[in-house]
Amino acid sequence: MNGHVVVDTLPYLLRGTLWTVTIAVAVIVTGTLGGVVLGLLRFVPWAGPRALVAWAVELVRAVPLLLLLFFIFFGLPALGLKIPTFPAAVLAMSLWMAVNTSEVVRGGIQSIPHGQFEAARSIGLSEIQTMSSVIVPQAVRRMIPPFVGLCTILIKDTSLAAIIGVFELTRAAQETIERTFKSFEIYLTAAAIYFVICFPLTRFAQRAEARLRRP
Amino acid sequence: MTGYSFDWSAVVRGLPYLLEGAGLTVLISSVAMVLALILGLALAAISQAPGRLGRRVVAAYVEVFRNTPLLIQIFIVYFGLPQLGLKLSPFLSGLSALVLYAAAYNTEIFRAGLEAVPHGQFEAARSAGLGELQMLRYVIVPQAVRISFPALGNNLVSLVKNSSLVSTIGMVELMFVANDISFNNFRTLEIYGAAAVMYVVIVLALTRLLHAAEGRLLRAPA
DSSP: OOHHHHHHHHHHHHHHHHHHHHHHHHHHHHHHHHHHHHHHHTTSSOHHHHHHHHHHHHHHHHSOHHHHHHIIIIIGGGGTOOOOHHHHHHHHHHHHHHHHHHHHHHHHHHTSOHHHHHHHHHTTOOHHHIIIIIIHHHHHHHHHHHHHHHHHHHHHHGGGGGGGTOOSHHHHHHHHHHHHOOHHHHHHHHHHHHHHHHHHHHHHHHHHHHHHHOO | OOOOOOOTHHHHHHHHHHHHHHHHHHHHHHHHHHHHHHHHHHHHHHHHSSSHHHHHHHHHHHHHHHSSOHHHHHHIIIIIGGGGTOOOOHHHHHHHHHHHHHHHHHHHHHHHHHHHSOHHHHHHHHHTTOOHHHIIIIIIHHHHHHHHHHHHHHHHHHHHHHGGGGGGGTOOSHHHHHHHHHHHHOOHHHHHHHHHHHHHHHHHHHHHHHHHHHHHHHHSOO
8 A cells, every 4th residue: 555656646636537527517417408308208298209208218228338338439430420539428428317317307207196287287277387387396306316316326437438538537547557556546546536526415315315205 | 421331240140249248247247136135135234233333334335335436446356456465357356346336235225125114013023022033034124125126126227237347357248248349340330239239138128027026026925
């Protein structure tokens, strides 16, 4: 064990952390927007599009993120679509985030008791009004814990971007190890940095869930 | 878009190897899950035991492994531990990292399951004259497992997908095989496509199986 090497390499690891956060924010923004749209599409009055979205979401969710990433980065160039590492990683992760967020949205809306729909309709609200002023406001509260949980998983999984060579925390750790050969200390430090980011989010999700269970 | 001509014969030629990889993915995930269930249940039991120390150690383990990337955990086991004199093969490194990661989630699921068993069940078991271990074995754990089953199933599905990460340290499974073939014949689109289909088949079959098992479990008498 060598403590010096950690102190010496910390600035470089923190520079990687900045990119990890950048990727995570970009993915959470785009993936959430996509996920909300996909999730709401599960409640449109047309059966065809509903079924299509349900199938697409189930298929993409069954594929490991690493394979999605390799498919986009190594596979798509065969079709003439050559995407650089950074956007390839953001694209693959946004796709992953979108399908998983859509499940959170669907679950949240479906968890609202049916009586709420009926009550809203019977006081004369339209289909759209029912959703926007009765159902969604209640559903959003229930979506927060699983959504924050999803964000935590995403932040951890941004480490996969290192495998295709994107510079972020894990890649910064790998580069540092190539110079210093101190894999144990450096990976442990990287793990600690991920922990510092993820643990507060996990705690927040737990508290939010406990608050929901209280009447 | 250039006129890309698909060459599905590459998939046909690679099929036996890909299927072998898919089999290994199922095998690795199953073995890892069995070990992670045992470890998770043991740790959840420890965290229920009297005394604060056990509870704190287990909570620390759970939080550390759930809040750090699996990829880094795999790298620490495979690249980091040899520095401390513990050198494991890619297979053992990958397997132990997967077990430790999945067990952290299982521990939390079992703990929540144990705490969800109504308090009256404990009192009833004690007043029926059962010892602590008998009470756990015959009354509490069976109910906790039933409560935990759906979450454990989700964790198994995640484990199947997460097992793709061990390909990065050279453990042979479906993802490793797909990389191996496509880096040799450059038919990346077809080979990754075929691998994706295999993951979808495994995951959907598993989901249906778990769903059926859950239905039977809920109908069965206690």
